Amino acid sequence: MLVNLIKQVLSTVLQIVILLLAVSWLLDSGAQAMGYTWQWQRIPDYILIYEDGEWWRGELLDGLLITLQLSAWSLIATLIIGLTTAFLRLSNSIIGRIIARSYVELIRNTPLLVQIYLLYFVFGPIIGLDRFSTAVLALALFQGAYTSEVFRAGLNSISLGQFEAAKSLDLPILSTYRFVILPQVLQxxxxxLTNEVISLIKNSSIVSVMAIFDLTTQGRNLVSETAMPFEIWFTIAIIYLLLTLSLSGLSALLAHKLGAQWRTQ
Structure with missing residues (x-):
């Protein structure tokens, strides 16, 4: 299985390289047709700067770090909200089920951008949240609704025999979920879940409307300063692509270790 996984990874990398070469050729042909002169040599200065014998972070690297911090905190909150909502949906409490169902339907049927504006301009100031915390909350609430459905499906797939076996061993309910149920749900x-995390990283770019200096905001500022829209936005797209591909690769390795059902179409 490990050999097959390596072959799949190499095949995917090869496909990406071929795709990038094809896109590069198309871009170069289009630039020549428009008379546009590429300025890729200036891009490294916005990632890392070497000055006075020291390395300094460029604007894009600063934005990338903010994006990573935002995604990490949002992911933690997303998992907590998603798992809690899934438990409420499956609980015996009518009120809990109504609250969880209402939350999921409300979030899934309204745009993320509208939710961000409501939290930032209305609810954020009321509860005293700063911009970063508001962005984390907005992303976590939005992605948590979708993640809860993934967790709910995973919990429903666990047979009742697993619960009965844990009960016969006199395992406490917390230990039952920690050592018996949740590992199987993760598998x-x-x-x-990987798809939801990737969506979270991509959706983090929307919080640039809140003037958070993430990767997208830094890119927009650089475009206005340098008049290099193509080079800047393509660089940002490549950075996001590398982030999501790295996450997919790590998830594939973890899935292989856990024996998860991971198929490549």
Missing amino acids: KTLPP
């Missing part, structure tokens, strides 16, 4: 839901 069954890792691929769709």
Whole structure:
């Protein structure tokens, strides 16, 4: 299985390289047709700067670090909200089920941008949240609704025999979920959870409307300063692509270790 996984990874990398070469050729042909002169040599200065014998972070690297911090905190909150909501949906409490169902339907049927504006301009100031915390909350609430459905499906897939076996061993309810149920849920839901994490990273770019200096905001500022829209935005797209591909690769390795159902189409 490990050999097959390596072959799949190498095949994916080869496909990406071929795709990038094809896109590069198309871009170069289009630039020549428009008379546009590429200025790729200036891009490294916005990532790392070597000055006075020291390395300094460029604007894009600063924005990338903010994006990583935002995504990491949002991911933690997303998992907590998603798992809690899934438990409420499956609980015996009518009120808990109504609250969880209402939350999921409300979030899934309204745009993320509208939710961000409401939190930033209305609810954030009321509860005293700064911009970064508001962005984390907005992303976590939005992605948590979708993640809860993944967790709910995973919990529903666990047979009642697993609970009965744990009960026969006199395991406390917390130990039952920690050592018996949740590891199986993770094994069954890792691929769709990976999709949710990737969506979270991509959706983090939307919080640039809150003037948070993430990767997208830094890119927009650089475009206005340098008049290099193509080079800047393509660089940002490549950075996001590398982030998501790295995450997919790590998830594939973890899925292999856990024996999760991971298929490549």
